[in-house]
Amino acid sequence: MSNRSELRELAQEIVDSGFAGVQLRVNDADGEWVGTAGVRELGGTEQPPADGRVRIGSNTKTFTATVMLQLVADGLIDLDGQVAAILPEFGFDPRITVRMLLQHTSGLFNFTGEYYEDGTVAPGMPWQGKEWVEGRFAAHLPEELVRFSLSKPARFEPGTDWSYANTNYVVARLVIEEVTGRPLAEEMRLRILEPLGLADTFMPGDTQVDLPEPHAHAYYRYEEDGSETVVDVTRQNASWISTGGDMVSTTEDLHTFIRALVTGRLLPAPLLAEMCTPESKAHYGLGVFVQETPGGSTVITHNGGIAGHGALMYSTPDGRTTLTAALNYVDDAALSLAVPFQEATQKLVKAVFATESKKTEEPKETEVTEEATESAR
Numbered sequence: 145m146s147n148r149s150e151l152r153e154l155a156q157e158i159v160d161s162g163f164a165g166v167q168l169r170v171n172d173a174d175g176e177w178v179g180t181a182g183v184r185e186l187g188g189t190e191q192p193p194a195d196g197r198v199r200i201g202s203n204t205k206t207f208t209a210t211v212m213l214q215l216v217a218d219g220l221i222d223l224d225g226q227v228a229a230i231l232p233e234f235g236f237d238p239r240i241t242v243r244m245l246l247q248h249t250s251g252l253f254n255f256t257g258e259y260y261e262d263g264t265v266a267p268g269m270p271w272q273g274k275e276w277v278e279g280r281f282a283a284h285l286p287e288e289l290v291r292f293s294l295s296k297p298a299r300f301e302p303g304t305d306w307s308y309a310n311t312n313y314v315v316a317r318l319v320i321e322e323v324t325g326r327p328l329a330e331e332m333r334l335r336i337l338e339p340l341g342l343a344d345t346f347m348p349g350d351t352q353v354d355l356p357e358p359h360a361h362a363y364y365r366y367e368e369d370g371s372e373t374v375v376d377v378t379r380q381n382a383s384w385i386s387t388g389g390d391m392v393s394t395t396e397d398l399h400t401f402i403r404a405l406v407t408g409r410l411l412p413a414p415l416l417a418e419m420c421t422p423e424s425k426a427h428y429g430l431g432v433f434v435q436e437t438p439g440g441s442t443v444i445t446h447n448g449g450i451a452g453h454g455a456l457m458y459s460t461p462d463g464r465t466t467l468t469a470a471l472n473y474v475d476d477a478a479l480s481l482a483v484p485f486q487e488a489t490q491k492l493v494k495a496v497f498a499t500e501s502k503k504t505e506e507p508k509e510t511e512v513t514e515e516a517t518e519s520a521r
Contacts, residue, residue, distance in 0.1 A: 201448025209431020310388025
């Protein structure tokens with residue numbers, strides 16, 4: 145992709161569609177391109193930092209799935225083993241397997257609420273509106289989120305359907321911690337963050353509320369008695385979402401991670417192939433979506449949004465082209481920017497991956513050398 149002016153225009157178009165700011169990073173055959181548009185903070189004029197820290201939302205799931213599959217590779221976890229056998233104290237349906245957690249086929253109730261095809265909604269734990277804004281510094285244990293989910297009816301019989309549920313990845317966290325005897329944050333640091341040099345990526349835990357500088361600001365809007373209130377929610381305790389989406393990273397770290405993942409640096413080839421083999425309904429593998437772009441290319445991806453912050457993460461299966469981005473915006477209970485978010489993402493993907501030929505082979509195991517890493521910066 146050589147038309148960098150198109151990327152600059154798209155970045156501005158994203159801002160014009162209602163977002164406060166955007167940070168884009170593209171690595172491809174032409175090298176690396178980094179750009180920003182919009183503002184770091186509402187009411188200000190400074191653009192977002194080019195590689196600012198951002199709450200990456202559901203991209204957390206890809207990191208968590210990678211750790212889980214590393215434990216499978218080490219023989220510590222059986223991918224098709226019963227979750228109930230590992231965590232007997234919760235009373236899980238014995239048909240639920242580790243694979244079902246990673247692929248969202250367990251049927252477990254989503255603790256952030258269920259949205260059914262007929263338009264009905266089953267409320268979950270508070271994560272929207274004034275109630276969430278005023279309680280956003282409260283700490284929640286992952287066990288609390290799981291037990292809340294298990295107190296609700298399952299969405300479907302295990303293994304019979306697909307439905308995205310944050311609960312799956314909080315249970316995955318508990319499985320990892322039970323098997324290793326260490327917090328997931330520590331396991332992730334040892335297995336992914338330190339080996340890849342991801343110095344700006346971390347799990348905040350249930351006590352940290354501050355987002356280290358530099359960063360763009362996140363906002364939440366709610367209405368009460370006919371008046372609208374906009375609150376800066378950059379500072380929050382993300383334990384309310386746990387490993388459904390609590391991690392912090394940067395566009396550069398996300399690029400390094402997804403490239404290392406698809407090129408086999410983090411997982412042996414057979415497990416990487418399983419990770420990138422999607423189910424049929426939503427094309428979700430084990431912690432990643434496997435999608436075909438408008439131009440016919442295959443991309444490995446996950447995106448995420450959390451209360452005014454969002455992150456995009458895309459790569460071709462060979463890791464030669466990646467797109468990572470960070471967004472800051474004003475969120476609300478109506479998810480008013482959901483459609484603009486989707487439209488902006490589709491345009492970006494089309495622009496970045498349009499020249500990629502369609503690849504049908506599985507990701508190859510390739511060593512990422514220091515020279516290659518430096519040349520991509």
